[in-house]
Amino acid sequence: MNKVPFVKPNNEIPFFFQVEERNPDNAAPQIDYDLIYWLEQVRYHSLNGASEGASSLLNLANNTPNFENVPQEWLEVLEKINGVVQTKKYDPTLSPQSKRVLNQYINRLFPQQAEPEVEPMDIALPPVNRRLDFGNVQGNGFGY
């Protein structure tokens, strides 16, 4: 967790880039939302041991959501990721555990909604017509 401000208040730096303290009254919802995105990525990258996930987990461990009162469940997940990162020993329970914590947060934030879809196929394109049922084609005419 890097808490060092990247710039000091300085006349050269426009106001947009000056470090600003977070208003604690407004912090909670954003923190929760940061956390569920972070957990979703932990869950995804620890699925099935794909090698691409290893470097992603390392990035996630180095870019933890930045808040002070870390809930216990989150600490458990972080501990597991650190274990994976330190030992490079894949842990198949990481994904279910982060999914469980993720669901707890989602249920808290979105009480009316069911658990998240596990693997959405979201290619920003319409799904392929897997059944090939695009109407009646008369004859094939190709000798097949």
Add this chain to the structure above:
Amino acid sequence: MIKTVQESTLSAPFFGRETVGLPATHLGETQQLLNTLDKVQRLTQLDNILKKANRKTTIEKLEKLWSTPINSNVEESKATLLKGLEGSFRFLAAMKEFYKPRIEAAENCEDLEKLKHQAAEDATTLRFLSDSPLTKSHRGQNGPTFLVRYPAQNDSTIKPHFHQYVIKWSHWNELGTTRLYDLFSKSLSFPFHVPQASALDLHQGIHEITDTSRDNLELTAIEQLKQRVDGIRFAAAPENQEPKDKLILFIERIAAANLFDFAHKEYIHLSDEQMQELYVGLGRLAMLDLFTGNTDRLIQSRYDAASKKFELDTMQSNLGNVLVQRPQKLEEPLNLYAIDNGLDERFFSDSECNSSYNAFVQELLSRPNEVNRLTTALVASLQKGVEVQAEEVGGKMNAQEDIQLKEQLKPFIEDLAKESTKSAIAKGMEEMSLQLHQIHSNWNDESSKPLKQYLFTTYSELLNVVSGRFSILNSVRSS
């Protein structure tokens, strides 16, 4: 190779969405693709800049910048935004370089508002990512292949959701064979999976959305799409040269491990039933590949150009072309995905080679007890595949990690040598061998006509080769 729509004899329903001559803004799904590619390119470029900065703080400040209210004087508002991007830090200069032309291009307050909205959305998207939205895959010899993943929306009232897919420079052989395998998988009582795909051929001016629907692109759209895909390629891998392959595939990204990664990370956690299921599944897929002539996956064959004969070989299997997905529960079945599909290119260019392969397949399917020989060959290729890849991966590790990797692979390697494994593979091969007749029967009925039409139009050589294979089944059955 590819026939244009004008040349084809296809009936109108096949190309239900002709858009020739319409301006790019009316391209429907293609417009959506253009927007998506635009976003991926923007996010990747911004992510590259953020790598040189304190990511979290910079994004917060960007979000603040883009929430600056705009007044009625557009020039004044532009100047305020540009001033917000000034500073002595190098990444600020890069950020300004990125946004300056966009800000200056705004003609009115509405344009500026749109830009602000888009930029704020991009900043928030990047805040949720600790990884690059676009990463170059180092697997496979062709490509390049890029893995895309970024949050689909930024609205904190909606559950987290990600866009994820693969962009790969490939060829019609892969797309046609993928569609073919998808059809085959539906004819089977024990399905394997094939990732969904759409494609872009900027040389032919085709955006193939599904195997039943495509847009014919007009020049403006082709130019715009080319700019985006080149931009994406360059943003992710500046050193990359112009790809040899020209068909750009957009493929479903499967959350699964290839067989090598699965063997050393997941295999040990399978139940006995799931282990058996894995080998039966590999046996089935190997038999289907053997039949079609998909030579770059499990079972290996060799062509002797002098005698013009094919024979079984024990070269290493390509373990990267099978993905395995373990379910969360032990009692649920495994999912096997056939990826990077494609028949041996020699079958399209060398008819003698293709005929030899037909004879080779016919012989294997006709003779009794060939399954045992095939199983032995497959096990040897799998063992060699694991061995070769372990050397390759282990070579990049330190000594301790290398030892650990070899230890993790042991259970899989030991099981490969067991009689029960061979029996499971043989069972899978026999099952697929029997099911080939079902596939053949489906191939000849109405349900396959659309795919045949599709292949006839896009890659008739592939249709000819596959039809030739099916005619072998007739001979085998009658003999």
